[in-house]
Amino acid sequence: MATHLKNLSDFSHTTIPNGADYKIAIVVAEWNAKITGALYQGAFDTLIKHGVKEENVISMPVPGSFELTSAAEILLTKNNGLDAVICLGCVIQGDTKHFDFICDAVANGVTNVSIKHSKPVIFGVLTTNDEQQAIDRAGGKHGNKGDEAAITALKMAHFSASI
Numbered sequence: 001m002a003t004h005l006k007n008l009s010d011f012s013h014t015t016i017p018n019g020a021d022y023k024i025a026i027v028v029a030e031w032n033a034k035i036t037g038a039l040y041q042g043a044f045d046t047l048i049k050h051g052v053k054e055e056n057v058i059s060m061p062v063p064g065s066f067e068l069t070s071a072a073e074i075l076l077t078k079n080n081g082l083d084a085v086i087c088l089g090c091v092i093q094g095d096t097k098h099f100d101f102i103c104d105a106v107a108n109g110v111t112n113v114s115i116k117h118s119k120p121v122i123f124g125v126l127t128t129n130d131e132q133q134a135i136d137r138a139g140g141k142h143g144n145k146g147d148e149a150a151i152t153a154l155k156m157a158h159f160s161a162s163i
């Protein structure tokens with residue numbers, strides 16, 4: 001279902017686990033900081049709203065979305081007390097194929113880190129054609145992908161704890 005058919009922040013119809021027992025990292029790319037800052041705020045606020053203690057939210061910046069993978073790997077290697085890692089970024093199509101390489105690298109990279117560590121690593125990266133599409137998905141008319149990423153982290157942390 002395309003994002004324009006589903007608001008990224010609409011979770012009123014789902015059961016969202018309480019996060020009181022979870023420790024969750026949020027890694028945020030500094031590229032397109034206006035957008036990623038809004039994603040971060042959405043994710044942080046959503047985690048707190050659903051019971052995660054502020055001291056259990058570990059927030060780390062990285063230069064760009066390409067670095068999200070290595071950041072998740074380093075965090076999960078050095079801090080095995082984490083229940084999930086949320087990766088937030090915004091990649092906007094430019095004039096070259098660089099967009100394609102970054103998007104593919106991050107999507108595949110965070111997947112591989114998640115599988116390697118058997119820990120949820122959430123792909124909260126906007127990959128848009130232009131800045132307006134990003135604005136619309138970072139607290140605009142289509143909601144906030146940071147909210148979606150936080151809810152996904154809570155659900156997957158609960159999934160892992162239930163097995």
Ligand SMILES: Nc1c(NC[C@H](O)[C@H](O)[C@H](O)CO)[nH]c(=O)[nH]c1=O
Pocket residue numbers: 029031032063064065066067089090091092093102
């Ligand atoms: N163009 C965007 C980038 N590019 C930077 C890369 O992510 C990376 O930091 C660089 O290639 C050095 O390894 N990053 C974004 O997050 N968004 C972009 O639109």
Ligand SMILES: CC(=O)[C@@H](O)COP(=O)(O)O
Pocket residue numbers: 091092093094095096097098099100102
């Ligand atoms: C996604 C990017 O790296 C891109 O925004 C950089 O722009 P360009 O492809 O024009 O170099």
